[in-house]
Amino acid sequence: MSTLFPETLIFECETGNYHTFCPISCVAWLYQKVEDSFFLVIGTKTCGYFLQNALGVMIFAEPRYAMAELEEVDVAAKLESYDELKRLCFQIKQDRNPTVIVWIGTCTTEVIQTDLEGIAPTLESEIGIPIVVARANGLDYAFTQGEDTVLAAIAHRYQPSYSQKLNKIETSSAFLNSDDSLLKLNYIRQKTLAKNTIGESQPGTFKFLTKLKQLSQTLFLKITSSFSEQDRLPQKQKEKQKDHQLVLFGSVPNTVSTQLTMELQKQGINVTGWLPSPRYADLPFLGKEVHVCAINPFLSRTATTLLRRQKCSLITAPFPIGPDGTRGWIEKICSVLNLLPHGLEKREADIWKSLEDYLQLVRGKSVFFMGDNLLEICLARFLIRCGMIVYEIGIPYIDKKFQAPELALLEKACQQMNVLFPRLVERPDNYYQVQRIRELQPDLAITGMAHANPLEARGVSTKWSVEFTFAQIHGFTNARDILELVTRPLRRNKALDRLGWTQLVKTNGDI
């Protein structure tokens, strides 16, 4: 046994000649997530052309993002960046009136060394709108890491003084009109009540706000926890829930954040906020007493910023992808908050049972991850638990410390399922990978669109990896969606196989 199974995972590194999306693509999902934001990408035609091609039709729905396209006079430093950005930002303020403008620095601003961080504060005070600067460029980062730079930038600039502004905005009529969640409605409803309860304790300060929130959330929990009898919590845990503050970070559609929030509520854990929140004005309180936990594996910079700058205590856990990951994630949070998880084992088992029809399709099949979005490790771990064999996990970058619990769970999954550890290849070389795919002939290659059609033409089933970034894959509820994606090529090919046209290139089947 021991000779067959290496004791630890082996990490390799290749040339970095691989295909992935530029990190500026994060504006596509972040502008939709943060409803009162405007994203300004400061770059060239190349950036703009990428965005409009990669984001397809989204571009036509009056997006809250635009390019500040650098022209020859800008790169030749003949025009002052400050004046130019001021002109554009005033135009944006006039046309869209956002609550925050996020500047996305690109490769070009790096190369010509535009001091965006230096310009932003001055312009911010002039224009009256917060400006967040994120350097999401292709020189340093890949694809989903773009989100990491934006969230890290938001976490970095977050200051207690900001809370006063926040308080103002929150109590404004704009906030009253927002229909974002029951939580907020409750908060407003309870505000008068709370004022009476807390009495004179420094209104307008942050403590006041947090207490208010806690109060309304307790109420919220009371309402939601009465969903069904078996979800009733032990009295002890109910009392504990006031003691902690938990902020989750990572951008997911509102449906998924509701699902994960409810999943934790079942354990008696209040989620006091999300980074990012659906509105920039509603950023959660951060500070020493706040626990933070990531829901995505590409958020290591954000984690570091929250830890170092905001002094939050970071919970490193596996990521809530697949029922195994979700359970591991909840258990870790529970253990840090000194709570006993309950009902998780059964919940996980029920989900696995409900996946059985899909599992029959994937068991024993092999997968090859070419790597482009950093979700690869947790997806591979989940697929191994599903009974698949993973040959290679290509990945742009691994933060071994941040991903440690996930890597441990991957090892555990391999041992449990009695399969070989996969090869972990950081900064892969797509050309070499295609050679390896030719030798290994996996049942499924998870790859970018640049390689998908050519591989299909050579009889290799593929799944386009970017779909995993946009689909809802988190939590117990969405485990099925991951398998829906993974099995789609297998089901399609099953339907077509009897036709006998798998090789569709004019060679001898060479890749």
Next chain:
Amino acid sequence: MKLAYWMYAGPAHIGTLRVASSFKNVHGIMHAPLGDDYFNVMRSMLERERDFTPVTPSIVDRHVLTKGSTHKVVQNIVRKSREDRPDLVVLTPTCTSTLLQEDLEGFASRGSMGSRSDVLLADLNHYRVNELQAADRTLEQVVRFYIEKAKRQNDLDVTKTAQPSANIIGSFTLGFHNHHDTRELKRILYELGVKVNQVVPEGGSVTKLKLLPKAWFNIVPYREVGLMTASYLEKQFEMPYVSVTPMGLVGMAAWVEDISKILTRQMKKMVCFKDYVDRQTRFVSQAAWFSRSIDCQNLTGKRAVVFGDATHAASITKILNREMGVQVVCSGTYCKHDADWFRDQVQGVCNEVIITDDHTTVGDMIARLEPAAIFGTQMERHIGKRLGIPCGVISAPVHIQNFPLGFRPFLGYEGTNQIADLVYNSFTLGMEDHLLEIFGGHDTKEVVTRSLSTTLGCSWSNEGLKELQRIPGFVRGKVKRNTEKFARKMGISDITVEVMFQAKEAVDLGGII
């Protein structure tokens, strides 16, 4: 700086890569940061390419910024030359790497010393030329390189072919219906007794470029790409070229006329294709008959707007006005570099001319003029959707649906049929919508929804409904029905968010499709 949401023409290197990857066995190496190689995605998805796009990035990262990329680029050239044995490697910078001002020319020559392939550095300025101009330039650069190479090696054969022959220049990958156009032009040339010598760059081989001068003349069907090459060959070898776009019946007649003149001059005897043109116009193409039919009568004086690249916008404007009696209230192009030519072409066949690459200006113009139909790019199609005006797509930039599998040329006589269909369908769809509006929509609507209603026995809580609203419209109905089915089965009367999620997790509902 310019505030931009959308652009009609891409950055310069896209043009270069389109030309390079159109040739057989030519490899493009992009000196670019990570993520700039989405050209491969476009080609693989839009063209549904079966082969790997022969473009590799040589990644510019932090390390390269500090230490320079000489070693890396040269290594990548040599490696690619060994792995794929391309005839030619084209090295191209992107916007960013241009700014690094590295000696790419030097890297290219060092790369070529270490490899068996020829190596060329694409000569372009990202901040001055766009995709189309760069493609034109790169094609000329490649052709010039191989002509000069052949000259140096005394390997240039300039004797003309025995039979009249022509080169087709400018058809390339990701071009709007270019494959179909080439096939149609080949067919017509065959019927005229003209042999096709070479088609460049699409499917051409750089090793055969030295055979270009053997053709009697050149054909440049599109205004945007190929003219520089044609005029280079004219200067070098006195090869005449036809630059008329063979689009529409009148355009076709003019194109054939030009060819006959060239052949007359070169063969020193009268070559006349008048009978051929007449037969094709009246009987092979249906377009002439279509303009006479009562369908087309209904189009008389209908107002249309045209916008696109110079070639397509100018030709479609002329077809609508001269061949169908449609009033073109405004005609425009985003090819600002070719504005004079465009104005000259559409003068007298439209009321207004617009030259801009700002899609909001185009949108405002359309909103102001309220035409019955638009003929434009994908952008105009979306503008039309917003304004409720039908749109026929006649030019790049385009989506995957504009790379049809069926035979859909825009050029030649079959092209005239395709264009007639497109124009007619755009207008009738608009008329159909208009009639539906007058009669209050389809009368079956109510009956259909009633029979699908399944809300018996359970009601939705407010939060449940709110969550339901978050679900994308096209699946909302299905999610609603499934949740209600689940609730009924479980005996739940009040549907909360929790119940929705439980329903999703339940096994027996969706199953495997």
